[in-house]
Amino acid sequence: MTTFQSFGLAPRVESALTAAGYSTPTPIQAGAIPLIMSGRDVMGLAQTGTGKTLAFAAPILDKLFRNQGPAPHKGARVLVLAPTRELAGQIAASFETYGAGLGLRIAMVCGGAKIGPQIRKLERGVHVLIATPGRLIDLIEQRAVGLKDVEVLVLDEADQMLDLGFIHALRAIAKHVPAKRQTLFFSATMPKLVEGLAAQFLRDPAQVAVAPPSATADKVEQRICFVEQGEKQALLVETIRKPEVKTVLVFTRTKHGADAVVRRLAASDIDSVAIHGNKSQSQRERALESFKGGKVPVLVATDIAARGIHIDGLTHVINFDLPEVPEQYVHRIGRTARAGATGVAISFVSRDERDYLRAIEKLVGNKLAPRPAGEKESDDRGSRKPQQQSRRPQGQQRSSGNGERRPQRDGERRAYDPAARRAPADGERRPQREGERTSQGHGERASGNGGHFQRTSGGGKPGGNGGGSRRGPGQGGGGGRSRRPERAGV
Ligand SMILES: Nc1ncnc2c1ncn2[C@@H]1O[C@H](COP(=O)(O)OP(=O)(O)OP(=O)(O)O)[C@@H](O)[C@H]1O
Ligand SMILES: [Mg+2]
Numbered sequence: 001m002t003t004f005q006s007f008g009l010a011p012r013v014e015s016a017l018t019a020a021g022y023s024t025p026t027p028i029q030a031g032a033i034p035l036i037m038s039g040r041d042v043m044g045l046a047q048t049g050t051g052k053t054l055a056f057a058a059p060i061l062d063k064l065f066r067n068q069g070p071a072p073h074k075g076a077r078v079l080v081l082a083p084t085r086e087l088a089g090q091i092a093a094s095f096e097t098y099g100a101g102l103g104l105r106i107a108m109v110c111g112g113a114k115i116g117p118q119i120r121k122l123e124r125g126v127h128v129l130i131a132t133p134g135r136l137i138d139l140i141e142q143r144a145v146g147l148k149d150v151e152v153l154v155l156d157e158a159d160q161m162l163d164l165g166f167i168h169a170l171r172a173i174a175k176h177v178p179a180k181r182q183t184l185f186f187s188a189t190m191p192k193l194v195e196g197l198a199a200q201f202l203r204d205p206a207q208v209a210v211a212p213p214s215a216t217a218d219k220v221e222q223r224i225c226f227v228e229q230g231e232k233q234a235l236l237v238e239t240i241r242k243p244e245v246k247t248v249l250v251f252t253r254t255k256h257g258a259d260a261v262v263r264r265l266a267a268s269d270i271d272s273v274a275i276h277g278n279k280s281q282s283q284r285e286r287a288l289e290s291f292k293g294g295k296v297p298v299l300v301a302t303d304i305a306a307r308g309i310h311i312d313g314l315t316h317v318i319n320f321d322l323p324e325v326p327e328q329y330v331h332r333i334g335r336t337a338r339a340g341a342t343g344v345a346i347s348f349v350s351r352d353e354r355d356y357l358r359a360i361e362k363l364v365g366n367k368l369a370p371r372p373a374g375e376k377e378s379d380d381r382g383s384r385k386p387q388q389q390s391r392r393p394q395g396q397q398r399s400s401g402n403g404e405r406r407p408q409r410d411g412e413r414r415a416y417d418p419a420a421r422r423a424p425a426d427g428e429r430r431p432q433r434e435g436e437r438t439s440q441g442h443g444e445r446a447s448g449n450g451g452h453f454q455r456t457s458g459g460g461k462p463g464g465n466g467g468g469s470r471r472g473p474g475q476g477g478g479g480g481r482s483r484r485p486e487r488a489g490v
Helices: 011-019 027-037 052-066 085-098 115-123 133-141 164-174 192-198 229-240 255-267 281-292 326-333 351-364
Strands: 042-045 076-081 106-109 126-131 152-156 182-187 206-209 220-226 248-251 272-275 298-301 316-319 343-349
Touching (some): 011 052, 027 042, 027 052, 027 206, 052 076, 076 085, 106 133, 115 133, 281 298, 326 343
Parallel strands (some): 042 206, 272 298
C-alpha cells in the first residue's frame, strides 16, 4: 500500500501531514504526488471529496521547504487560482494545516474585501498566494503584486477556470507568469472541449484520472423526485422534517430562488440561511460559518457553493432545481459523501427539467431514475397531468446504478453547451466570451481503486474548514435581483 512515507517527502512535511492526521494517501494523492514531485505538469481528475487539495499542496509544500528562500518582494513562488472566495479561503486554510510549522508565508486575496490590507500583506511577498482571478488582476494593475517569480501555477476546479466566465481573466494572469513553470490542473470534471483548451496552459501533462471523468462520489446515494414546480416547496419542507435529515444544503438555480426558499422555509418554522452572489461578503461568510458551525441546519445556495467547499458531516444535498450545466450536478452532490463518508442527494425534477436530467444522466453514465409511470421514455414531454407524478418523498426513486448509457436523442441538450457556461468571475469581473479550442495529447494514466480513506485522529482540520473568515466586509457584486440562473462562481 502506498504511504506518505513512500513519496520521499521532506521529513518535516511528512510529519506536518501526520500531525494533521493524514496517514494513508488517497488514490489521487498516490497518483499525483510523485508526478508533481518529479516536476511534471499534471491534470488531476478525481471524484469530489477525495483529497485533491492535499494532492497538489503536499508536493508544493515539499518543493518550497526543500528550496527555502525568502518570499519574493511583492511576489509569490506558487499561485493557486480558484473560482470563488469561499473556496480560495478554504484552500488557504488547507495550506496552513498541511504546512503547519514549515515557516512558509501563505496568503489569500479575493474580491469582496478591502484591497488595502491585501496590498500590505503582499508587500513582503509570500510563498503561496491563493487568489480569485478578478482581485488578482486588480492587484497586478495596482502593482501590488508581480508574478515573475511564480514557479508553480495551480488551477483548482480547472474546468471552471477555463470556462467562458474566467478564461479571459486567466489569460490575462497567465501573461504575467513565466512560461517556464510547473502547471497543475485539478477537478472532478473535465468536459472534452475544455480539456482541449487546457492544452494551451499545460506542457506535456501527465494525466492522473482515478475514476472515469465526471464520476459522482462513490458513497452518495442519488434519488430523483418527479414533482411539479409549484409543489417543490411543500416537498422540501416535508423532506427537511424527516428525522434522518440532519444538515442539508439546498441548491437553487437563481439568487432570487434561493431567497424565496429561505422566506418560505421561515414560514414553515424552518431556520435557514442563503448564500449567493447578491449577498455581501460578510453575509456570505456569516451564512457559511453558521451552517458549518451547526447553528443553522439548512443552507440554501446557488452554484456559488457547488464547487470545492468542504462541510464536515453534511448529510443531505437537495437540488431544488436541477443545474443547467450537467457537470455542476456532480459538484453539487459532491458536497456530501466526502472523505469516505456517506451522504444522500435528492433532486427535485419538474416537467421542464427533464432535459437537464437527461444531460446529467448522460454525463455521469447512469440512469438515475425511471421516468414517471405511464410516461414514455422516448417522449417525456407528453401530456400527462401534473397530479399523476409522485411528489412525495416516499416515492423517491433510487438510482438504478447500472451504469447503462442511453444514446443521445434529437433535441436532447448536449452535455457540454458552451452557451450555457458563462460563469461570471465571483461577481468581480465579467470577462468577455472566447471560443477557441484546440486538441491535446496526454501522458500516462495512473490507475486507481476508488476513494478509500484512512485518517488518524490528529490535530488538523480536515479540508481546512476555514472558509476565509479573515476577510472584511464588502459587496459581493454580481448585478441586481435576477431570475436568471446564477452560474457557478457568481
Ligand atoms: N489522505 C487522506 N486521508 C484522509 N482524509 C483526507 C486525505 N486527504 C484529504 N482528506 C480529507 O478529505 C476531505 C476532502 O478533501 P478535498 O477538499 O481536498 O477534496 P477534493 O477532492 O478537492 O473535493 P472537491 O472535488 O469537492 O473539491 C477533507 O476533509 C480532507 O481533509
Ligand atoms: Mg477540491
